[in-house]
Amino acid sequence: MEHGKVPKSSVILVILIFLVSLIEDGATISCFKCTTKSGRDKACDRGLSSAASEDMCKYRPQGRQSFFPGVYCVKIEGYLMGPRNEMKNERVVIRDCDERPFSHPMMSAFTYHGMKINGTAISCKTDYCNNSPARTAFIFGPIFALLLSFFFSFSERISI
Numbered sequence: 001m002e003h004g005k006v007p008k009s010s011v012i013l014v015i016l017i018f019l020v021s022l023i024e025d026g027a028t029i030s031c032f033k034c035t036t037k038s039g040r041d042k043a044c045d046r047g048l049s050s051a052a053s054e055d056m057c058k059y060r061p062q063g064r065q066s067f068f069p070g071v072y073c074v075k076i077e078g079y080l081m082g083p084r085n086e087m088k089n090e091r092v093v094i095r096d097c098d099e100r101p102f103s104h105p106m107m108s109a110f111t112y113h114g115m116k117i118n119g120t121a122i123s124c125k126t127d128y129c130n131n132s133p134a135r136t137a138f139i140f141g142p143i144f145a146l147l148l149s150f151f152f153s154f155s156e157r158i159s160i
Helices: 008-022 042-046 140-155
Strands: 034-037 072-081 087-098 103-112 115-124
Touching: 034 042, 042 087, 072 103, 087 115
Parallel strands: none
Antiparallel strands: 034 087, 072 087, 072 115, 103 115
């Protein structure tokens, strides 16, 4: 092996490890799971580690009796709305898990488990990522960029 060259087997191994890391294992996610109105539960409101949490989080789809494994952690913040879509003066924070991703990063009106909310809803896919501001929710992008830069720097040294 010449100095400065990486063996093809090492490059292939790195690529395989990366591809395997992209495969979802179907395991249930662990999330903070609580609801607070008007800040009554301070731990839930602020996303503190003392807030209620659930390993292997389960959710119940609206109108169903059974529970299912959660895939995403969810954090919802906003104000409750009345039956005629009038804004109530009651702030709500919900931390939960669900089967689908939520993307309401801007203030908008939506319904969650029968509650009309004017607020934001963000989902993430790492354990306990629905705590305070979504610090860990978007960590995949920088890691992916770093891995790609390593791959391209190694591939320039060898001919694949």
